[in-house]
Amino acid sequence: MPRRTLFPVAVVVALMAGTAGIALAAMDEPIQPIAPAKVSNPGLVELGKKLFFDTRLSKSGFISCNSCHNLSMGGSDNLKTSIGHNWQKGPINAPTVLNSSLNVAQFWDGRALTLQDQAGGPIANPGEMAFTHTLAVTTLQSIPGYVAEFKAVFGTDKVSIEEVTKAIAAFEETLVTPNSRFDKWLMGDKGALTNAELEGYELFKDSGCTACHNGAAAGGNTFQKMGVVEPYKSSSPAEGRVAVTKEEADRFNFKVPTLRNVELTYPYFHDGEAATLAQAVDVMGRIQLGKRFTEPENAKIVAFLKTLTGDQPSFPLPILPPSSDKTPQPKPFD
Amino acid sequence: MPRRTLFPVAVVVALMAGTAGIALAAMDEPIQPIAPAKVSNPGLVELGKKLFFDTRLSKSGFISCNSCHNLSMGGSDNLKTSIGHNWQKGPINAPTVLNSSLNVAQFWDGRALTLQDQAGGPIANPGEMAFTHTLAVTTLQSIPGYVAEFKAVFGTDKVSIEEVTKAIAAFEETLVTPNSRFDKWLMGDKGALTNAELEGYELFKDSGCTACHNGAAAGGNTFQKMGVVEPYKSSSPAEGRVAVTKEEADRFNFKVPTLRNVELTYPYFHDGEAATLAQAVDVMGRIQLGKRFTEPENAKIVAFLKTLTGDQPSFPLPILPPSSDKTPQPKPFD
Known part of the structure; x- marks a missing residue:
């Protein structure tokens, strides 16, 4: 005990x-004070912020990380359990993303050890964003604005899911509330x-x-x-x-x-x-x-x-790079 | 012709x-240049911005104005037709809210003459936010942060749907892209x-x-x-x-x-x-x-x-005032 x-x-x-x-x-x-976030790689954080708000990481094109971890609402959705693809009722209450970098592990059962591990989960969960990592990467790879940003941050023309989740995690690490x-x-x-x-x-x-x-x-x-x-x-x-x-x-x-x-x-x-x-x-x-x-x-x-209640993350609403003619269409009703 | x-x-x-x-x-x-927005009542605009992002104006607590008029995505949802309450498929493509103050009327069929008229529509549309104006007002009235803000802007303790839509419209009037x-x-x-x-x-x-x-x-x-x-x-x-x-x-x-x-x-x-x-x-x-x-x-x-493509609206993501113990619970799955 x-x-x-x-x-x-x-x-x-x-x-x-x-x-x-x-x-x-x-x-x-x-209880100890929360230290403000230290950002060592601002480009990585900015990329992660865009991805966090990007509904194109979901099959429907309607759900983003921010849908259930809404940064206007304490990093949560203020619902008993979350709403996923096709209005599926989630099995559990969405934990706040705020200060999640301080957690010993992610998810209520700690099944992800790191924020990066966690970030890939909802994207591919059929009850949440209902996409696949492959399709998410294909989608991002088709968006010139993202390709340029991934290149600037990672130095490669090829987007990978590891880069995607690394960027989202880097953004989430800034979501502390001192x-x-x-x-x-x-x-x-x-x-x-x-x-x-x-x-x-x-x-x-x-x-x-x-x-x-x-x-x-x-x-x-x-x-x-x-x-x-x-x-x-x-x-x-x-x-x-x-x-x-x-x-x-x-x-x-x-x-x-x-x-x-x-x-x-x-x-x-x-x-x-x-x-x-x-x-x-x-x-x-x-x-x-x-x-x-x-x-x-x-x-x-x-x-x-x-x-x-600490200082809530304050940043301009991110503007997302537009899709190209090659970007796969979202499939909300399939 | x-x-x-x-x-x-x-x-x-x-x-x-x-x-x-x-x-x-x-x-x-x-085609004429777009003039930047002139804000005569910043408090009204700030209130409208919060309401625009507030999912508590929907029955589910999941859908806000920004869900279908996403200001990260050109003021639209980038879907053929929108997703409404209970994942209902909307009948029409969501028009962008950007520069909507320049429209002769609102909606594709012009059935709302003003932005204020328009703003009340989706809240009460069973296929969209599926709420009622009465419940929306009851909800806002139960949130001390909103009550104080409505009082500061309108000088009254009583929230009304007219005030709600007026504030949303005032925010939308700033969404021009010069x-x-x-x-x-x-x-x-x-x-x-x-x-x-x-x-x-x-x-x-x-x-x-x-x-x-x-x-x-x-x-x-x-x-x-x-x-x-x-x-x-x-x-x-x-x-x-x-x-x-x-x-x-x-x-x-x-x-x-x-x-x-x-x-x-x-x-x-x-x-x-x-x-x-x-x-x-x-x-x-x-x-x-x-x-x-x-x-x-x-x-x-x-x-x-x-x-x-003009300058996209740039502002800090609004932080919404929390619900109180008296705030009606959202009903996403009723």
């Missing part, structure tokens, strides 16, 4: 630190939080939430069982990490979702069944910690959670 | 003008076009294309019959302006689409059946003008058409 070891450490360090300064203040806490009010508080601005928010944070820590929701992303760094104290009831077919490890002990183990920007990423849980933060906090308290938060306690924790 | 009257005027004026200067040079031509290479040429920069492009333009004028495709938008300002010289064969159910006027003479009369940014707004015609500009030019020549352009002629006209 990580919270038994981690939590006391955090408390002890916090007690030891006192008012010893900004850097130390941040270091003491189980500068939340909570981060300002962590960095020493003691006026950044209200008393109620601070009480919510103390309650969050004292209740053991930080056992799983810790680190820069306040989650995303471990797999944990959904339903520790009492079982979680869901009609969702998702069985969690057992699908990857084939170990029965991993059944209903899911990657702990980040709480960064959680105000924006409703609804909650892998099945999207918690519509509000109040519901999510209530369920988490009961099934993970065996606690029933009172209404005022719940409200304080929710108030704290809303301080985790 | 407008081209019999308008075209000679343009030619005569052009002949008279000679090299009389920039302003006159632009004035002489049947500064195309053709406009630069019109304004006196004679090096802005290649010889082939200029020959294409001359051929475009000499062939009578400017009879319908004239004005700042190179179209959008009249209704014309699709199939003047020979009938246009289509499996599309769209019957054109007769649906509005109930006059049989208006059957298959459609609003002439703008040729601005036509390189980006494929596929072409109300049924989206022309996949490429070469095909569109060929069909137009035959059925509207009784001309069969040779391949080199066709290529020159296409080269000219591609000079009509």
Whole structure:
């Protein structure tokens, strides 16, 4: 049980630190500030940004990465489960792409180890973008604007799916959200939080939430069982990490979702069944910690959670290079 | 037949003008430069921009104005006909929203006189966003960030559909695309076009294309019959302006689409059946003008058409205000 070891450490360090300064203040806490993205290859990121918004990576020509990881909406689609090709109902809630570079692995069951691995998944998933990697590459290769951009970035005339996913991943690595009010508080601005928010944070820590929701992303760094104290009831077919490890002990183990920007990423849980933060906090308290938060306690924790909303990625809407006469036609209704 | 009257005027004026200067040079031509947008109420435009990108104006929570009028893709969806709620196949090709403020009316059949009238249509169309105006307003009214923004812009706590569509229209009015290479040429920069492009333009004028495709938008300002010289064969159910006027003479009369940014707004015609500009030019020549352009002629006209791509709207991707606990849940699968 990580919270038994981690939590006391955090408390002890916090007690030891006192008012010893900004850097130390941040270091003491189980949640750490998010660092702004450092871009080493801007051309690669710009290419990835275009691809992220490009519906031509789907069979229909209608669905892009941004359809389900909408950067206007916290990097999520705000739906219980996503809508895929031909309006198929997805099996799971789309996790936010924001701060996903901080995750230990990608997808709820961690089946992709890297953002690059993840990026290829939805393109070829028949229930999502329903394309193939081959067709995606053929399509991009037919678009002169992309060919020139791939050439400038990768130095080759030939587009490959590895390049496509590498570019998307490089863009996604920039989608961090520093500068939340909570981060300002962590960095020493003691006026950044209200008393109620601070009480919510103390309650969050004292209740053991930080056992799983810790680190820069306040989650995303471990797999944990959904339903520790009492079982979680869901009609969702998702069985969690057992699908990857084939170990029965991993059944209903899911990657702990980040709480960064959680105000924006409703609804909650892998099945999207918690519509509000109040519901999510209530369920988490009961099934993970065996606690029933009172209404005022719940409200304080929710108030704290809303301080985790950081600067959202800000960039001009990308303008995509037009198709050529050779570009395969999208097939939305086949 | 407008081209019999308008075209000679343009030619005569052009002949008279000679090299009389920039302003006159632009004035002489049947296609006029696009003026940049003047924003008189930035708050209204910003609100409209958010609404344009907001999927919560649809029943599913998945479709926004930008889904079919995608500003990364020339203000269109680049599909033959659009995809609506529950993956319904739309009856008609989505016209570009770019420069739509220059249109004589909105929709292919002109059934909305203003952008504001138009904006309410898709929200409540069961085949498109499948919502109702009442539910859209209830949803927005439940979102504190929107309520504050409507209050700042309209001075009232109560959101109305008129305010919603007014804001969307105000945003759409900014979506003009000045500064195309053709406009630069019109304004006196004679090096802005290649010889082939200029020959294409001359051929475009000499062939009578400017009879319908004239004005700042190179179209959008009249209704014309699709199939003047020979009938246009289509499996599309769209019957054109007769649906509005109930006059049989208006059957298959459609609003002439703008040729601005036509390189980006494929596929072409109300049924989206022309996949490429070469095909569109060929069909137009035959059925509207009784001309069969040779391949080199066709290529020159296409080269000219591609000079009509202007500065695409550039703005940071809007970040939408989050829903509250009171916001009605989207219903994608009902």
